[in-house]
Amino acid sequence: MKYSGAEITIKLLERQGITTIAGIPGGANLPLYHALSGSSINHILSRHEQGAGFIAQGIARSTGKTAVCFATSGPGVVNLLTAIADAKLDSIPVVAITGQVASSFIGTDAFQEIDTYGLSLPITKHNFLVRSAEELLTVIPEAFRIAGSGRPGPVVIDIPKDVQNERIEISSWPLPGMPDAIEPIDDSVIRTAAQMINDAQRPLFYIGGGVIVSEASSLLREIIHEFSIPVVSTLNGLGTIADDDPLYFGMLGMHGARAANELVDSCDLLIALGVRFDDRATGKVSEFAPDAAIVHIDIDKSEFNKIKKNHCSVRGNVAEALSLLKDLLVKQQRSGWDAVVKAGESKLIAAQTKEGNVLHPSNVIRFVSSIAPGNTIITTDVGQHQMWVAQHYPFKHPRTLLTSGGLGTMGFGLPSAIGAALAHPDRTVICFSGDGSILMNIQELATVADYQLNVKVLLFNNGHLGLVRQQQELFYNKTYMAVKFIRNPEFAVIAAGFGIRSVTISDPSGVTKALPELLLQNGPALINVIIPHEYNVLPMVPPGAANRDTIGD
């Protein structure tokens, strides 16, 4: 039977198990959309291609499975790029399929022609420009294999319109592309790592997104308790260890818990698990974990010694490494370290009960966590609210926080919440945002309304670009430039315009009455919480300073 390139693409996506695609049609991907009309795949029409990219990310981040988005050539692709770059920095498996002008027009500056291959090259794990319908049979399964293997990441497949229209005879379909099998870990290296941990007096786990990707959360929980080793986490590792675990000390780094940074400062062995020594986590690198030997366990060997020299590099899947370590570790008496850990624990508790004002975001966030269902998925935008969520929302499970860690993309929160809600229709999704971030993808409220998704936007509205304001206050001599909005729109009117229920809260009674009322109703809602703009995210390590040089708290 003969199939067009577009039909082949859709067929292969179906065989790949894809059930939802977010995207926007246009001239150069019309054949793909025509083929999609006959498919079982559910298409989500976003209002901006960046929205589509982040919807795919929301699906991928909340499920761990590769998700797909569509865009047309030219502006469609350029709009999508931010979401692709974001996926690259946080290692999220996304396959973006873009329409391209017909092969004969490539290089002629044709209408809506852009060099998708060149533009996507530095921000993807890999990219393809497909030259024939025949090639699709290898490229599409291969894209899924690449996106999901090892350290995941985004793959772009650019398909010229003539390739989408080319009809070829197909007698049999290729197998779906699956992630590569997990490679075995070097036995002698894992033994060295185990020995270093057994010999350490003050070992500490520094964990990140790689633990979540490898689904090693429950195994790690067992290990830290069996061998009494404390844990600090990066932003994208939150949820791996339950917030109330006595061996868990919260987030490290620029806005991390003081107790977490102090543990890093005093440990003699840092066991870095699925992390990449990002500058927001390490602060001044030369002063990071100054007394520690480093065991770095990661699937991507190019992360070893990239930022900081380590003493033992274990290349492999984190879950696999932990299961090997579990049999090699020996219980140790480390009474000195246990005392330090205990002291840190009480400091952590003291730091969490500081702010009096009910409307302080830290209190609102904790209140929300107390009424939201236990399996609620949280997304954030980027800024002060993001750090307050990271500090104060008591995450209990992996994949319950979706946040833009590496790229720090304002506008991430709402569309990624849509993706999470599409993938988990039975769960509540709360998008914490700010009045700066939310306007960067506000158009996706239309998509939320279209599908009546159970997405609640909780806006901390301070009339400012708060985190930038904070930096100008602290590090630029209180010279405020371009951080205060001349005026802000009425978010209640905006929500009403999209047909979404909303409430504006400006006093404590609103937090306890109106907020739960709207939050616990099914369906979309926008909760606009007016907060003073003077609140700063504390503690804070000044950019470039050592993590021990913390301001505040």
Add this chain to the structure above:
Amino acid sequence: MTSELLTIELNVANHPGVMSHITGLFSRRGFNLEGILCGRTGDGEKSIIFLLVNDGEQLEQIVHQLEKLYDVESLIVHKKFNPEAFTEIRSSLGIA
């Protein structure tokens, strides 16, 4: 000069995007690239690329990042090589 430089030999799939992937990697990661030689091999399915790079702290990262590239099938670091390979081209064109 030869003590500071070395060459990396890459065996890659031969298609139009390969060179962009390699040079793009060097520019975006801030690696120095002192020279490139490239040509088809065999039936044209593969190409061979020689990169002239500094033998320094960046080398480990350069090698690891190159090995991650999809189209790079194998990589060999040559500490011993004849640097004239990169300059002979000029002389063969009568410009050096």
